[in-house]
Amino acid sequence: MFEALFRQREPAGPGLAERRTLVLRTHTCGELRSSDLGSEVALCGWVDRVRDHKGVIFIDLRDRWGRTQLVVGPESPPAVLAAARAVRAEWVIRARGAVGARPAGTTNPKLVTGEIEVVVRELDVLNEAETPAFQPGATELPGEEVRLKHRWLDLRRPAMQDNMFLRSRIVKIMRDHFDELGFIDVETPMLGRSTPEGARDYLVPSRLDHGSFFALPQSPQLYKQLLMMAGFDRYVQVAKCFRDEDLRADRQPEFTQLDVEMSFVEADDVIGVIEGLVKRTAREILGIDVPLPLPRLTWDECMERFGHDAPDLRFGLEIVDLTAIAGESDFRVFRGAVESGGRIRGVRVPGAAAKFSRKDLDELTAVAVEGGAKGLVWLKVEADGSWVGPVAKNLTGVADPLKAALGCEPGDLALIVADSFDVTCKALHMLRKRLGAALGLYDRDAMHFSWVVDFPMFAADVETGGWASMHHPFTAPRPADVEILEADPAACRAVAYDLVINGSEAGGGTIRIHDSATQEKVFKLLGISAETARERFGFLLDALRSGAPPHGGIALGIDRWVMLFGKLDSIRDVIAFPKTQKASDLMTGAPSTVDTKQLVELGIRTVVPPPKPA
RNA sequence: GGGGGUGUAGCUCAGUUGGUUAGAGCGCCAGCCUGUCACGUUGGAGGCCGCGGGUUCGAGUCCCGUCACCCUCGCCA
Numbered sequence: 001m002f003e004a005l006f007r008q009r010e011p012a013g014p015g016l017a018e019r020r021t022l023v024l025r026t027h028t029c030g031e032l033r034s035s036d037l038g039s040e041v042a043l044c045g046w047v048d049r050v051r052d053h054k055g056v057i058f059i060d061l062r063d064r065w066g067r068t069q070l071v072v073g074p075e076s077p078p079a080v081l082a083a084a085r086a087v088r089a090e091w092v093i094r095a096r097g098a099v100g101a102r103p104a105g106t107t108n109p110k111l112v113t114g115e116i117e118v119v120v121r122e123l124d125v126l127n128e129a130e131t132p133a134f135q136p137g138a139t140e141l142p143g144e145e146v147r148l149k150h151r152w153l154d155l156r157r158p159a160m161q162d163n164m165f166l167r168s169r170i171v172k173i174m175r176d177h178f179d180e181l182g183f184i185d186v187e188t189p190m191l192g193r194s195t196p197e198g199a200r201d202y203l204v205p206s207r208l209d210h211g212s213f214f215a216l217p218q219s220p221q222l223y224k225q226l227l228m229m230a231g232f233d234r235y236v237q238v239a240k241c242f243r244d245e246d247l248r249a250d251r252q253p254e255f256t257q258l259d260v261e262m263s264f265v266e267a268d269d270v271i272g273v274i275e276g277l278v279k280r281t282a283r284e285i286l287g288i289d290v291p292l293p294l295p296r297l298t299w300d301e302c303m304e305r306f307g308h309d310a311p312d313l314r315f316g317l318e319i320v321d322l323t324a325i326a327g328e329s330d331f332r333v334f335r336g337a338v339e340s341g342g343r344i345r346g347v348r349v350p351g352a353a354a355k356f357s358r359k360d361l362d363e364l365t366a367v368a369v370e371g372g373a374k375g376l377v378w379l380k381v382e383a384d385g386s387w388v389g390p391v392a393k394n395l396t397g398v399a400d401p402l403k404a405a406l407g408c409e410p411g412d413l414a415l416i417v418a419d420s421f422d423v424t425c426k427a428l429h430m431l432r433k434r435l436g437a438a439l440g441l442y443d444r445d446a447m448h449f450s451w452v453v454d455f456p457m458f459a460a461d462v463e464t465g466g467w468a469s470m471h472h473p474f475t476a477p478r479p480a481d482v483e484i485l486e487a488d489p490a491a492c493r494a495v496a497y498d499l500v501i502n503g504s505e506a507g508g509g510t511i512r513i514h515d516s517a518t519q520e521k522v523f524k525l526l527g528i529s530a531e532t533a534r535e536r537f538g539f540l541l542d543a544l545r546s547g548a549p550p551h552g553g554i555a556l557g558i559d560r561w562v563m564l565f566g567k568l569d570s571i572r573d574v575i576a577f578p579k580t581q582k583a584s585d586l587m588t589g590a591p592s593t594v595d596t597k598q599l600v601e602l603g604i605r606t607v608v609p610p611p612k613p614a
Numbered sequence: 615g616g617g618g619g620u621g622u623a624g625c626u627c628a629g630u631u632g633g634u635u636a637g638a639g640c641g642c643c644a645g646c647c648u649g650u651c652a653c654g655u656u657g658g659a660g661g662c663c664g665c666g667g668g669u670u671c672g673a674g675u676c677c678c679g680u681c682a683c684c685c686u687c688g689c690c691a
Contacts, residue, residue: 053647
C-alpha cells in the first residue's frame with residue numbers, strides 16, 4: 001500500500017533533472033518503469049531484503065522514494081555474485097546495471113517498480129550494518145520503547161517516512177497560504193522572560209547573571225503582539241513552544257505552532273484566513289471539499305449540547321436537559337441535585353439497550369464517576385415503552401415526560417447524570433466520547449471542522465479563589481461586555497475562537513486588548529497588582545500606550561494538525577524525535593546530569609543528589 | 615500526585631493449578647536451492663522471565679516494593 005504513497009512524493013519538474021546530476025546514483029528506488037528498459041542506471045539505498053537462490057540473488061533496495069528489485073544472476077561477474085551473497089539487511093549499497101524487464105509472470109503488481117528490475121553489473125558496499133534491533137521492513141511493529149530508542153531505524157519505516165513527508169507538505173501549504181496573503185515570517189526569541197501564569201516554564205540559567213533565568217517560550221504571544229505594534233500588520237511563524245506539564249498522546253513538552261497575528265482585524269478576519277487554510281489543506285492533502293464558512297458554536301451552546309468546549313461533532317448523542325422534568329420526581333438523587341442548584345442531564349443512546357450488559361453499564365458508571373459524578377442513572381426502554389433500570393421505580397409521574405424529552409423509543413438506552421452543571425458536563429462528555437468510539441458512531445475517515453466562539457473571559461481559579469484567564473490575560477472582552485468587566489466577570493465573554501477538528505482543539509486565538517486601560521483592568525481582575533504588571537509586562541503596557549493598532553491572531557497546533565490529517569492516534573508519530581511521557585528522550589538519554597563545572601559556571605547547586613549511573 | 619495497562623530470546627508474543635531441561639514465529643549463523651518478492655528448505659546459536667525483597671521443598675507464575683514504557687484524571691493562560 002505504501003508504494004502508492006511513494007508516488008505522491010515524486011517531485012514534479014526540475015527535481016528529477018537535479019537528481020540526475022548526482023554522481024553516485026542516476027535514479028531513486030521509486031522511479032524506474034518499463035519506459036526505462038535498457039537504460040544504464042545506478043541506484044543507492046538500503047538493503048530491505050535479500051532472497052538468495054544460489055544461482056540468482058534478489059535484493060530489494062529501499063530509499064525514501066520506494067523499492068526496486070536488484071537481480072544478480074549467472075551472467076553477473078563472479079565478484080558481484082560473491083558480494084551480493086555477503087550483503088545483509090540494512091547495508092547501504094550502490095548498484096550499477098541495466099534496467100531489465102521481469103520475465104512474464106514474475107512482475108510484482110504491489111510495487112510501482114514491479115515491472116522492472118536492475119540487472120546488476122557492479123555492486124559497491126557503501127557501508128555495512130550491524131544486525132538492526134528491529135527491521136524497518138518488517139510487518140510487525142516493535143513496541144514504542146524500542147522504536148524511540150532506535151529512532152533512526154523507526155524513521156526508516158515507510159509509514160514514518162510518510163508521516164514526516166505529510167508534515168512537510170502541510171507546513172508548506174501553511175507557508176504558501178500565508179505568504180500569498182502578504183504575511184511576513186518573523187522569528188522571535190527562544191530565551192525570554194518567565195511569566196509564572198499559565199503553564200510551568202522550562203528555565204535556562206544565565207551564566208552572566210547568576211541566579212537569573214531565561215524561560216523558553218510557551219508561545220510567542222507577547223512578541224507577536226509587539227510586532228503588530230511595530231507595524232508589521234500580518235505576521236506568521238512556525239514556532240517551537242515549550243510547556244513543562246504532564247504529557248498525553250496529543251501533548252509533548254515541546255511542540256510546534258503555526259503562530260499568526262494580524263492588525264486592524266476583527267475575529268471574522270482571522271477566522272476567514274484560517275478557514276481558507278483549512279479548505280486548502282483538506283483539498284490538497286485529503287482531496288475533500290470543506291464547505292465554508294465552517295459551523296460556529298458558542299461556548300455556552302457547546303457546554304449545553306456536548307458538555308465540552310471542543311466537542312466531537314462527528315456524531316450526535318447530544319445532551320438533553322431534564323432538570324425541570326426529573327426534578328419533579330421523588331427520586332432523592334434528582335431532587336438533591338436540583339435543590340443544591342445543580343442540573344439533571346442525560347443522553348439518549350438509540351437502540352443501545354440490548355448492546356449493554358450489566359457489566360458494560362458498570363463500566364459506563366465508572367466513566368461517569370471518573371468525570372466527577374457520584375453515579376450514573378441508566379434506563380432502558382422496554383418494548384412496551386416502560387423504563388427498566390435500578391431507579392425505574394423512582395420515576396413515578398415523570399416516566400413519560402422523561403421519555404418524551406429524551407426522545408426515547410423502545411430499545412433505547414438513556415444515561416442520566418444529576419449534579420452540578422460542571423460535573424454533568426464533564427461526566428456526559430466522557431460518556432459521549434466513550435460511546436462514540438465503542439459504538440462506532442462515526443466514520444474514522446470523516447473530518448469535521450468547526451469553530452467554538454464566545455468563550456468566557458474568566459474561569460474561577462480554585463487555587464486562589466479569584467479569577468483566571470480562560471485563554472490568556474491579553475484577550476479582549478466582547479465590546480458589549482467591557483462595561484460589565486468589573487461588575488460581573490463571570491458573565492463577560494471574550495472575543496475568542498477555537499478551531500475544533502474531530503473533538504480535538506486544533507487551534508485557538510483571540511482578539512487582543514489594544515488599550516492599556518483595559519489591559520490594566522484585566523490584570524487587576526486576575527489579581528496581578530499594578531507593580532507586578534509593571535515589572536513583568538511593563539514593556540507591553542508602554543507599547544500599548546505608544547500607538548497600538550487593534551489586533552488579534554491565532555495559533556494552530558501543527559503536530560495535532562498533522563496527526564489529524566494523517567488519521568493517526570499519537571502526536572509522537574508526526575514528530576521525528578519525540579519525548580516519552582516522562583519527557584525523556586530514549587535515544588539521546590536527555591535529560592541528563594551535567595558536569596559540576598557547568599553548574600559552577602552557572603552559579604547553580606542542585607538540591608537532589610544525582611541519580612547513580614545505571 | 616491519583617487510576618489503569620504492559621514488561622519472558624535481537625523483535626512480536628505464548629507460557630495451564632506454583633512442579634522436570636521456559637516455547638513459537640520473525641530475525642541471526644551455517645548448509646542446500648536459477649525467478650523470488652513475507653522465497654523455500656535443513657540444521658544451529660541465542661534467556662538476569664525489567665530490577666530488589668518475601669512466601670514456599672520449589673516462583674516466569676503468588677505477595678510487597680521499585681523502575682521503565684503506554685493510556686488516563688489532575689495539570690496544560
